[in-house]
Structure formats: structure tokens, C-alpha cells
Amino acid sequence: MRNSTKKLSYLEAIVEAMREEMRRDERVILMGEDIAVYGAQGLCEEFKGPRVRNTPLSEASFTGVGVGAALTGLRPIVDLTIASFAYLASDQIINQAAKLRFMTGGQLKVPLVVRASTFYNNRTAAQHADRPYPLFMNVPGLKVLAPATATDAKGLLKSAIRDDDPVVFFEDITLWAKKEDVPADEDFLIPIGKADIKRPGSDVTIVSIAGCLPPALAAAQALAKEGVEAEVIDLRTIVPMDKETILTSVAKTGRLVIADNSHKVGSVASEVAAVVVEEGFESLRKPIQRVATPSIQIPYNANLEKLLYPTKEKISAAVRVIL
Amino acid sequence: MSLDQARQLELFTRMLRVRRFEESLIANYPMGHMSIGHEGAVVGACMALRDDDYVTGTHRSHGHPIGKGAEIAPLMAELYAKRTGICKGLGGSMHLTDTSKGLICESAIVGGGIPLATGAGLSIQVRRTDQVALCFFGDGAVNEGTFHESLNMASIWKLPVIYFCENNGYAVTTPVATSHGQPDVARRADGYGIPGVIVDGQDAEAVYEVTNAAVEQARSGVGPTLIEAKTYRFDEHSNRLPIPFAYRSEEEIAYHRRERDPVALYRDILVSRGLHSDVDAIEAAVAKTIEDAVQFAKDSPEPELQDMLDSMYSNPINFPVQHEGI
Numbered sequence A: 001m002r003n004s005t006k007k008l009s010y011l012e013a014i015v016e017a018m019r020e021e022m023r024r025d026e027r028v029i030l031m032g033e034d035i036a037v038y039g040a041q042g043l044c045e046e047f048k049g050p051r052v053r054n055t056p057l058s059e060a061s062f063t064g065v066g067v068g069a070a071l072t073g074l075r076p077i078v079d080l081t082i083a084s085f086a087y088l089a090s091d092q093i094i095n096q097a098a099k100l101r102f103m104t105g106g107q108l109k110v111p112l113v114v115r116a117s118t119f120y121n122n123r124t125a126a127q128h129a130d131r132p133y134p135l136f137m138n139v140p141g142l143k144v145l146a147p148a149t150a151t152d153a154k155g156l157l158k159s160a161i162r163d164d165d166p167v168v169f170f171e172d173i174t175l176w177a178k179k180e181d182v183p184a185d186e187d188f189l190i191p192i193g194k195a196d197i198k199r200p201g202s203d204v205t206i207v208s209i210a211g212c213l214p215p216a217l218a219a220a221q222a223l224a225k226e227g228v229e230a231e232v233i234d235l236r237t238i239v240p241m242d243k244e245t246i247l248t249s250v251a252k253t254g255r256l257v258i259a260d261n262s263h264k265v266g267s268v269a270s271e272v273a274a275v276v277v278e279e280g281f282e283s284l285r286k287p288i289q290r291v292a293t294p295s296i297q298i299p300y301n302a303n304l305e306k307l308l309y310p311t312k313e314k315i316s317a318a319v320r321v322i323l
Numbered sequence B: 001m002s003l004d005q006a007r008q009l010e011l012f013t014r015m016l017r018v019r020r021f022e023e024s025l026i027a028n029y030p031m032g033h034m035s036i037g038h039e040g041a042v043v044g045a046c047m048a049l050r051d052d053d054y055v056t057g058t059h060r061s062h063g064h065p066i067g068k069g070a071e072i073a074p075l076m077a078e079l080y081a082k083r084t085g086i087c088k089g090l091g092g093s094m095h096l097t098d099t100s101k102g103l104i105c106e107s108a109i110v111g112g113g114i115p116l117a118t119g120a121g122l123s124i125q126v127r128r129t130d131q132v133a134l135c136f137f138g139d140g141a142v143n144e145g146t147f148h149e150s151l152n153m154a155s156i157w158k159l160p161v162i163y164f165c166e167n168n169g170y171a172v173t174t175p176v177a178t179s180h181g182q183p184d185v186a187r188r189a190d191g192y193g194i195p196g197v198i199v200d201g202q203d204a205e206a207v208y209e210v211t212n213a214a215v216e217q218a219r220s221g222v223g224p225t226l227i228e229a230k231t232y233r234f235d236e237h238s239n240r241l242p243i244p245f246a247y248r249s250e251e252e253i254a255y256h257r258r259e260r261d262p263v264a265l266y267r268d269i270l271v272s273r274g275l276h277s278d279v280d281a282i283e284a285a286v287a288k289t290i291e292d293a294v295q296f297a298k299d300s301p302e303p304e305l306q307d308m309l310d311s312m313y314s315n316p317i318n319f320p321v322q323h324e325g326i
Helices: A010-023 A060-072 A083-097 A133-137 A150-164 A210-225 A242-252 A268-283 A302-308 A313-322 B005-028 B038-044 B064-066 B072-078 B116-128 B145-157 B185-192 B203-217 B250-259 B263-270 B275-299 B306-311
Strands: A005-009 A030-031 A052-054 A073-080 A113-118 A144-147 A169-170 A178-185 A196-199 A204-208 A230-234 A237-239 A257-265 A289-293 B054-058 B103-107 B133-138 B159-168 B197-201 B225-230
Touching: A005 A010, A005 A133, A005 A150, A010 A030, A010 A150, A010 A169, A010 A289, A030 A230, A030 B116, A052 B116, A052 B145, A060 A073, A060 A083, A060 B103, A060 B116, A060 B145, A073 A083, A073 B116, A073 B159, A083 A133, A083 A169, A113 A150, A133 A144, A133 A169, A133 A237, A133 A268, A144 A150, A144 B225, A150 A169, A150 A178, A169 A210, A169 B103, A178 A230, A178 B072, A178 B133, A196 B225, A204 A242, A204 A313, A210 A230, A210 A257, A210 A313, A230 A242, A237 A242, A242 A257, A242 A268, A257 A313, A268 A289, A289 A313, A313 B203, B005 B038, B005 B072, B005 B203, B005 B263, B038 B159, B038 B203, B038 B263, B054 B064, B054 B116, B054 B225, B072 B275, B103 B116, B116 B133, B116 B145, B116 B159, B145 B159, B145 B185, B159 B185, B159 B203, B185 B197, B185 B225, B197 B203, B203 B225, B203 B263
Parallel strands: A030 A052, A030 A073, A073 A113, A113 A169, A144 A169, A204 A230, A204 A257, A257 A289, B054 B103, B054 B133, B133 B159, B159 B225, B197 B225
Antiparallel strands: A005 A178, A144 A237, A196 A230
């Protein structure tokens, strides 16, 4: 299967990653609500039995069950379905998964993956639409991923499953249906902690987080017509952040726009900006621009909801401010 | 199955270790939540387990590793926050976790360990071993959502988990009588379709017997059991917690210390069985163990920055981070 590819959507790539890893390693198990019907697409049939658990509606405890199973020889994938539900499970993620290795002086490993989809821009209103990466970014001990393409989703999820630390894997539902050719090699991995330059450029750096990638690339295309070459960096891993790729790019361009669909205060964009100010200040020729979601809850009305998130137009406008 | 004579003496040894370990702490290094009064419940339950069975515990953590047979010196060194401590001085009194004896979590978040024991049970089931997981928690924890959620999951999946409530009557200062709609914790088992058993936690052999029966059920695939051991905490919730006014009477405390001391009660039983000289020998040996452990702790070095860094990630990537002030 080396070098061959398969046309997969972002969501299919995620399922493919789980299927391959469950075939490869019998310690990998899958748990979550309604996965017998949704989300696991055929995995329940193939792995019928104790390795696939359709759970009761008990987010805190089934996440903790995943932690306990991870401590005792398994490599669980806990599907929280919707990232807004992560708050219910957050005690187990933050107080247990992220701390148990440290609290025991390194005696334990917690090879756990928590999947959480950011379920926004589809009229689900305030309690289903959060993009809570910043909350988990602030927790030492976790790794936090947010891929933006099918290939990265597959390769990063496989890396997460093989990693010995707890990983929170945010999947962006605005990308679920996007198809591309995805490597079919079962050992194809995307390394955790590496950002990816999705479009090279020399005039301005756009760092994109998760579902901001399509509007960031569209903005870069539009700017190219005006003679401005934007370098688009897809962060891919939020923690541990690939500062080197960002700082190298900013050293070249001297200008930075960050596109992040999380709420602006204390956002991933804030952290990227802080890193560049602390460690790359001399490279900056203009102020950093954050294009993020304002501190307003997500409304049911679609027209109002669309006003909130980063778009091609907002990202392009932010670039023009600092040209 | 009853305990043979050697196991009876081992039960007494471990109970006495908990008592002397904590008496030493109170005298020399006042730190933590003491299990004194709980020894019969904690050690009685642990004696029903094998070394490879899993245990999760609580902030009142000292008795759990000692009950499971852990080496004493690394536990004492942990209390003294030393590098030779079982958790390298990073965990401390509320997290005394010795994984070599099957402990996987001592949670200071009340109810936080209940899902973890449930997950250990799920792991046992997936890996098809005949281990079990035993989950210690207090009466306060049964009012946390994780208790309800976890017992329900253990029931539907028939997980090999023993849920063991050390009911000492008080969640810090709040009495069971004013915080539990059903004061008999074990009766909640009916709500999950699993067996619930009440046992006198001050009777160590009785605790062993009911736990052993539950362990046999779990090992044979029948499923989980909820055990409620009625016990009593002789000291305050934490010896660093100021108690501005009495929430329980002096008479109540004195009664339990005088009439319901699990260590004294079990000592009397063993003496009545003609084991006086064995008991004397154990008392001398435990005193020496504790004395040596304290000396080891005092002589041990402090942990270093590198110990913290090494304990953060199993697979560090871009870590430690630069420009964070260390």
C-alpha cells in the first residue's frame, strides 16, 4: 500500500485511522455515545465485542473509564462527540488524565485519546458550538491537536493513538465532508508538534487554526491577485506548539495575522501572538493581527452566527491593515 | 474462605503499620488526612486482593498502599517530600500511589477515582485476565455524579469491580444524616441492579470475608458489588484543617476510640486465639519498620527540577519549553 492514496473525506479519514490502529493493536478500544449508530461507520461491525463500547450518557465517567483503561494496559479512544460536552468530562481530563503521571512521580502512563468535534457554523446554537481549544491548551500534561485536512486528520490521529500521553483531538465539522487523496500506507503518520506550511509566501504570515484553513487559503489566493504573497501555516498541533516554524516564517515576512475560530480572549491566537512578541519581536514590522471569534455566545440565527467567525474577507482585511 | 493463621497475622501487621505510620506522622511531620480508625475496613478489604489486582483510592490515601502490602520507607519518604518517595515527592499525602502493588490512583478530587477503577475493570474484561479492581471512596463521594454513572456502567457491562465505601459518617464536617437521602450507602446498589452489602468496618475479618466473596463474584464474571463498611475517623478530616467548632461530640469520639478501635479489637481476637507472642513480635517489628522508614526519609535528598520535568510526559515533544522562567 506504500505510496498509494485513497480519496477520503476528513471524517472518513478519521474513521480510517481508527480502523487501521484497531487492526494493528488490539489494545486500542473505542468508547462513546451512540457510536453503534453514528460516527464509527463500520467499526462496530468489524470489532464487534468488548473493544467497542456504546456508552450511557455519562460523559464524566466514561471519559474516566477511558483513563482507567489507559492506566491498565489499553489505548482507549474516547469519543465525546461534541466538544461542548468536554466540560462535563473536563474533571477527568484535567484532574486525572493530565496529572496522574506527574502526581505519581512518573510511575504511570496515560495513552488516552479524547475525540471532540467542534460543532459550529451549523445552527446548533450556544450549547453545542464551542471551540474550546484554549481551555485545554492551558493544562500542562495534555497534547492538543486540531487538524484541518483529511490527510492531517488521519496522520495525526494515528500518532495520537500511538502516543503514550493523553491527547485531546479536536475535529472540525466544517471540514468533515472535505475530500482529498489521503495516503493509504498504514504507517503513514503526521508527527505531533509540527505545523505545516500549506502555502509558501514572503510578504505576510497567516497562522491558521483548524477550520480557519479554507478561508485563510482563500484569502491568500485573493491577496496574490493584488501582488501580496501570504505564507499560510496550518498550526495542526496546538500543544506542543511548533514555535520554530512560526518564528522562521515571521522572520522572513515581518508580518503576522492569526486566524482562530475560538473566542478571542485567551485564544490560541493570543498564545501564538505572545510567543512571537516574546521571541520574534525584532522580526515584526507591523502589529500582529488576531482574527478570532468575538466574546459573544453562538446564536441560533445563521446570519448572525456567520458574522462571528473568521472569513476570507476578515483575514484579507487584517492582512491589508499591516501591509 | 477464611484467613489462615499466617494471613491473620499479616492482616494485623498491615493494620498496625497504618496505625504506627500515622502516629509517627502526627508526632513528627503533621501532614495529611489520617486513616486511624479505618484500618479494619481498609486492610480487611486489601487482604482479599492479589498483588496484581488494581486499587483506586482517595485523599485519605495512606492506608491503601500499606494495606496492599507496599514497602513502608518510600511511602514515608513521600510524606517527607523526598526524592526517594514513592512519587518522588511530587504527590504527597493525598496521592500515595504505589503502582507496583496495583494502585493506579489516589484521587483528592472526591469521586474522581471511581470511574478509573471502573475503567480498570473494563480493561481487565477486554484483556481477559482474572484480575479485579477495588475502588475505595468515602461516604461523601456517593453524592458525586461519578458514583452513579460508574456503578451503572459496571452493572450493564458486568465489570469485575468492587466498590468499597469507607463510611465514617462525615464528609469533612457534614454528617451522613443530613446529606444522604438514603443513609445506608449499600442500599443504593438496588438502583443499579447490583448486590450491596453492609459490614462492620471495625471488624477486620468480617470486612475480609465480605470483600473476598465480592472478589470471587468479580473474578468469575458475575459482576460488581457495592460494599459499605461502617467505620469511624478518630482524628480530624485533615490535620492541617482548623476546626472552629465541634461538629461531633467528644463523647462520640471517645466512645469509638475506647470501644471501637479496629486495631485493639483485632489484637484481642488474636490474643484470645493464643497468638500473644506473635502479636508481641509484630508490634516490635512494626515499630522498627516505622523507625527505619523515618530515618530513611530524613536522610533522603530533596527532589530536583529534573524530576518534575521527567514526570510531565511519557513522550516529551518540544519539552521543556523555553522562555517559561525555569
